[in-house]
Amino acid sequence: MKIMNAEFIISAVSPAQYPLDALPEVALAGRSNVGKSSLINRLINRKNLARTSSQPGKTQTLNYYRINDLLYFVDLPGYGYAKVSKTRREEWGKFIEGYLTGRDELKLLVHLIDLRHPPTADDIAMYEWSKHIGLTVCVVGTKADKISKGHWPKHAKIIKDKLGFDPRDSFVVFSSETGKGREELWEIIREKAGLPAEQVEEAPKAPKAP
């Protein structure tokens, strides 16, 4: 995907703030610190449009990014961060749940799971619930650069087995550090968001003079 334009639109704290222009939306979910914001930055090849942090729990609102005036990425707050108070967690839970169950524009949930480790109980619950409500999911195994390439298939299989992976969903091995999986993920996003196939990037040749 050639990125012509990517802009931060809003940090939404209530549904009244969601965009009204009905563009398709792709949401990013996963544990705190799994690499959601980094993945957005890598997809659009911008260093820091989506705010990343080594401190988990940084993204606490629904952050909308509009890409090429064609679709939105929606960076969801991470789950599973122990230091956040229970009340706060429950509030987020309801807010995210409301978004994921009720948003017609949502075409794909990109569910990030750290490729290095087996999925946590929260990861499994999130996946099962998203399948239960009928979402189309792409599971992304993140931080692939941190393990050797030869181990990727074994780690991917453990994640799939533990999740009870639905073979109709997609699975992408990804690294925001190296860009591994970027094109593959873009292709899935393009298809699920119903965007037209990539335009030829080269400018057409000028006609020859007669």
Ligand SMILES: Nc1nc2c(ncn2[C@@H]2O[C@H](COP(=O)(O)OP(=O)(O)OP(=O)(O)O)[C@@H](O)[C@H]2O)c(=O)[nH]1
């Ligand atoms: N090596 C490596 N580090 C990564 C990768 N993706 C993210 N990180 C690092 O992991 C940390 C967390 O990344 P974020 O993108 O902020 O994670 P997040 O999921 O948005 O976190 P929250 O907003 O807290 O939910 C940062 O220090 C990133 O640099 C990756 O693919 N490879």
Ligand SMILES: [Mg+2]
């Ligand atoms: Mg984030």
